[in-house]
Amino acid sequence: MKPNERAKYLEDYAESKKKGIPFFPDAIFKDAIAALIVFLVIVSLATFVGASLEAVADPSDAGFTPRPEWYFLFLFQLLKFFPGSLEVVGVFIIPMVALGFLVALPWTDRSARRHWTGRPVVTSITVFLFAGAIFLTVQAITAEPPPTADVASGDQIALLYSANCAGCHGTTISASSGTDLYKVIEGGTHDGMPAWNSDLTSIEIDALVGFILSPSGYTLFVDNCSECHDMQSLAESDSTELRRALDEGPDYAPHATLGLPVWREALTKADQAKLLNFLTAPDGQRLWFQECSACHGQSVAYSGDRKDLEELIRRGGGHLQMPSFGSALSPEEIETLALYVTVPSAAPEGAEMFGRLCTSCHATRVPTAPDLETARQLISLGGSHEDMPVWGDILTDQQIDALVDYVLAAAKLPNLDEAEQLFLQNCAACHGNLGEGGTNPTRAGDIIAPISTAEYLATRDDATLRSIISQGQPNFGMSPFADTFGGPLNSDQVDLLVAYIRSWAEDPPVDLPPDIPIVPQGARTAPALYEALCAQCHGASGEGGIGPAYDAAWQASKTDQQIFDDINLGHAATAMIAWGDLLSSQEIEDMVTYIRTLTGEAGQSAPLTYVSSILPIFDTYCAACHGVLGGWTATSYEDAMTSGDNGPVIIPGDPDSSSLVQSLIGTHPDGLVMPPAVTMSQSDIQKIIDWVAAGAPEG
Amino acid sequence: MQPAANDDRLKQTGDWLDERTGWRGNWTAVFLRKIPKVSWAYTLGSATLFTLVLQFVTGILLTLYYVPEPQQAYASVTYITNELSFGWLIRGIHHWGASAMVLLAILHMVRVIIYGAYKYPREVTWLTGVGLLLLTFAFGFTGYLLPWDQRAYWATVVGTQIGSVPPVVGGFTKDLMLGGPEISGLTLSRFFGAHVWVLPSLLVALVAIHLFLVVRNGITSPPKRDE
Ligand code: HEM
Numbered sequence A: 001m002k003p004n005e006r007a008k009y010l011e012d013y014a015e016s017k018k019k020g021i022p023f024f025p026d027a028i029f030k031d032a033i034a035a036l037i038v039f040l041v042i043v044s045l046a047t048f049v050g051a052s053l054e055a056v057a058d059p060s061d062a063g064f065t066p067r068p069e070w071y072f073l074f075l076f077q078l079l080k081f082f083p084g085s086l087e088v089v090g091v092f093i094i095p096m097v098a099l100g101f102l103v104a105l106p107w108t109d110r111s112a113r114r115h116w117t118g119r120p121v122v123t124s125i126t127v128f129l130f131a132g133a134i135f136l137t138v139q140a141i142t143a144e145p146p147p148t149a150d151v152a153s154g155d156q157i158a159l160l161y162s163a164n165c166a167g168c169h170g171t172t173i174s175a176s177s178g179t180d181l182y183k184v185i186e187g188g189t190h191d192g193m194p195a196w197n198s199d200l201t202s203i204e205i206d207a208l209v210g211f212i213l214s215p216s217g218y219t220l221f222v223d224n225c226s227e228c229h230d231m232q233s234l235a236e237s238d239s240t241e242l243r244r245a246l247d248e249g250p251d252y253a254p255h256a257t258l259g260l261p262v263w264r265e266a267l268t269k270a271d272q273a274k275l276l277n278f279l280t281a282p283d284g285q286r287l288w289f290q291e292c293s294a295c296h297g298q299s300v301a302y303s304g305d306r307k308d309l310e311e312l313i314r315r316g317g318g319h320l321q322m323p324s325f326g327s328a329l330s331p332e333e334i335e336t337l338a339l340y341v342t343v344p345s346a347a348p349e350g351a352e353m354f355g356r357l358c359t360s361c362h363a364t365r366v367p368t369a370p371d372l373e374t375a376r377q378l379i380s381l382g383g384s385h386e387d388m389p390v391w392g393d394i395l396t397d398q399q400i401d402a403l404v405d406y407v408l409a410a411a412k413l414p415n416l417d418e419a420e421q422l423f424l425q426n427c428a429a430c431h432g433n434l435g436e437g438g439t440n441p442t443r444a445g446d447i448i449a450p451i452s453t454a455e456y457l458a459t460r461d462d463a464t465l466r467s468i469i470s471q472g473q474p475n476f477g478m479s480p481f482a483d484t485f486g487g488p489l490n491s492d493q494v495d496l497l498v499a500y501i502r503s504w505a506e507d508p509p510v511d512l513p514p515d516i517p518i519v520p521q522g523a524r525t526a527p528a529l530y531e532a533l534c535a536q537c538h539g540a541s542g543e544g545g546i547g548p549a550y551d552a553a554w555q556a557s558k559t560d561q562q563i564f565d566d567i568n569l570g571h572a573a574t575a576m577i578a579w580g581d582l583l584s585s586q587e588i589e590d591m592v593t594y595i596r597t598l599t600g601e602a603g604q605s606a607p608l609t610y611v612s613s614i615l616p617i618f619d620t621y622c623a624a625c626h627g628v629l630g631g632w633t634a635t636s637y638e639d640a641m642t643s644g645d646n647g648p649v650i651i652p653g654d655p656d657s658s659s660l661v662q663s664l665i666g667t668h669p670d671g672l673v674m675p676p677a678v679t680m681s682q683s684d685i686q687k688i689i690d691w692v693a694a695g696a697p698e699g
Numbered sequence B: 001m002q003p004a005a006n007d008d009r010l011k012q013t014g015d016w017l018d019e020r021t022g023w024r025g026n027w028t029a030v031f032l033r034k035i036p037k038v039s040w041a042y043t044l045g046s047a048t049l050f051t052l053v054l055q056f057v058t059g060i061l062l063t064l065y066y067v068p069e070p071q072q073a074y075a076s077v078t079y080i081t082n083e084l085s086f087g088w089l090i091r092g093i094h095h096w097g098a099s100a101m102v103l104l105a106i107l108h109m110v111r112v113i114i115y116g117a118y119k120y121p122r123e124v125t126w127l128t129g130v131g132l133l134l135l136t137f138a139f140g141f142t143g144y145l146l147p148w149d150q151r152a153y154w155a156t157v158v159g160t161q162i163g164s165v166p167p168v169v170g171g172f173t174k175d176l177m178l179g180g181p182e183i184s185g186l187t188l189s190r191f192f193g194a195h196v197w198v199l200p201s202l203l204v205a206l207v208a209i210h211l212f213l214v215v216r217n218g219i220t221s222p223p224k225r226d227e
């Protein structure tokens, strides 16, 4: 504004003021009414809608989908348009530009014009900014739910993505190339993103990486395609079509009238590959589902080497050499078959022929011929028919590599259901259904150690397992299983069994060694120690369990020295740890003597009493606190039976209602869990329950 | 007592006060000034001011019971909402008042833009207004964490993450907000401190300048088409 304009404005303003109204009471009155309306609206919202409160903050529950307050939604939404390294544009540059516009407004708009129609530029920028913010806000509010995967097509990865990632990341994530996505997902490297490794298996994480993977093809996409296409729809179209669009340029029908460049020349070969890799990530599993499973089904079978496979995929239809059936079949037979592959329902008898003649190559998928004549010809003449695209021309090298990797890996994946059947039929009788082992039916007093512990699996390689299964372990009563050694299984079946046993490694069904209970502090007599340490596996009276029974046969098979050594040194890879670390030699000697008194017959143990069985447990686990801290006092029979914050904690004869038992087994109504820091052994808990049930006798 | 005598007494007190404070001059300058004829759109600023006062009153009432400790924040808000008499109302007003204040401040700004009221001689008023808008957003952001529920926590996770994006200052901003590598009790104290001490002080100062300038320069008259 020039000085004269300024002066003129002040003059005009003074004039309009003179004709105006007094602030008090006229304007104030209006203000008061507005304030009242605002107040009423706020109070009714507060009353009828209220301020909600969700569950208390839980940093470990990453499943919660974050939502900012509505006035930040536009920013939140903006973020989604600028993923990855572009983030800074969305959350910083654009908002700063908008803020800059606001701050500088009085100095950028220096004309004397005040009516909005006189300031078209400012008015339109303002409208644009607000419309943008409103648009983004509305978009965020109505945001389409995360993409739901097409479950029918078996695309588990898309499902994983929508369940785990889409809540925060929207429909796509672009990671800057060079990011180790596997690590990011596994470890959850940025705030708010949890480490997924506890929720997802490594295979799932791998698959997600492939799904997300989008190298520098992103920029190419933005520069060349994004004007007309959104990422989602292009990524969903099939790769044959994508390649055609690139190859044919303006000749590609849908692009014909658009005046597009000839992509072949506009983009280098490397760039074309990057772009395609971006749109269809080089992830073998996804490629398989997208490109191959329509014809080859979901399971992958291939036995051959990598080079052949790659050749096969690259040449595609070129490899399909169908024999000519013209001479082998009668004209009627050819007619039936031709009819069957044209209109299957018209020739039901063709099914049997197809099964006999064609399934070895066509598997169960019946090809569809366009018409009878073609079918007739194809069958009689055979030869290569170009059903399978020449993938070498369509997929990028990376994609083919990934596909080959996947097929090879997947083809190796054994059929675990069948393997399980084999295991149950041949092995479970001695090794248990889960490989937990047990007493050895072929050798009295012997025990078969678990073969499904993490330790066992880690210390045997496949070759060792294979040879054990094939040749057996005659010394231990295991006969050879491979047909080459006179057993019932062929080598494929042995391999399957190895794979099955291996499959336990991810999550060993048998956890050993078991929780080692704390060694009783009080009486370290042999019977007390046996109760606390040995009875878990060998039974309270030596009747056996995970460990062998101390029955007559066992007693006869061992010398005292052997028993001493077994206890002192333990058995590698079993629950029998080297107890010498925990017990003194004297204690072990006493233990041997004690074990010699056991007969392995259950049920002969003395009745449970407070003095003999319960007091030591209370002393070990409870008395440290429940003696000095008040509440329940565990130090004498009298106190244990009568004290307690809300009356006695032991109700003789009724363990379920005794709050002592409830707190031990986790059913306490207040969620009380005892003992608080250590785990009491199952046998001790059982003993307390039995004792209470028996009327809680003193002694 | 006679009404006249009553008036007299009042006037005497007024005079006594005026001699010592000069209030009459200010009163006349602020309230009895003449202003151009204005439309309803001009009430938006005072409505914002009103919600601000409402936020202060309800906010201060909330601080009486609110405990800014991760272990207790949620429980104290639950207590306020469910047990404290009229606690639900106070919290409800503060909650919705926050939204109302943001909305009104934005509408008020739109009014100012449409009427060209940021122009000479009101450039500084405008600048303080922009500052007020930012402060209001900051209030909303810091207050949102305070209930310490899932929504509060995760929205702040995202919010602080966004804060770390700007180059150069990003890392610092984030450390400043979080007080550590992740959201913790320290974050809550910082947000509480900002929400209840820092931001209110800044806001009061800025509003004072804003209003002083509004009074000093007078309110714009709605521009005519040719203006
Ligand atoms: C906490 C937020 C705010 C409060 C309490 C507030 C309060 C007020 C009040 C009471 C007025 C008197 C005129 C009217 O009511 O329209 C006013 C005028 C003004 N406000 Fe604000 N305001 C706030 C935010 C803003 C914002 C965000 C801007 C712009 C970015 C702004 C710019 C102005 C300007 C330029 C005037 C002078 C208008 C004229 O003379 O016509 N204010 N403000």
Ligand code: HEM
Residues within 6 Å of the ligand: A051, B052, B055, B056, B057, B058, B059, B060, B062, B063, B066, B077, B080, B091, B094, B095, B097, B098, B099, B101, B136, B139, B140, B141, B142, B143, B144, B145, B146, B147, B195, B196, B197, B200, B203
């Ligand atoms: C000036 C504008 C203010 C805004 C925009 C604002 C905004 C908010 C918001 C959005 C919340 C979360 C409420 C909920 O979701 O339940 C909140 C909570 C809170 N605010 Fe404010 N506030 C303002 C002023 C104040 C002031 C001046 C104080 C105190 C001096 C205050 C104290 C509190 C407290 C203690 C809470 C936590 C209690 C609760 O969430 O229910 N606020 N504020």
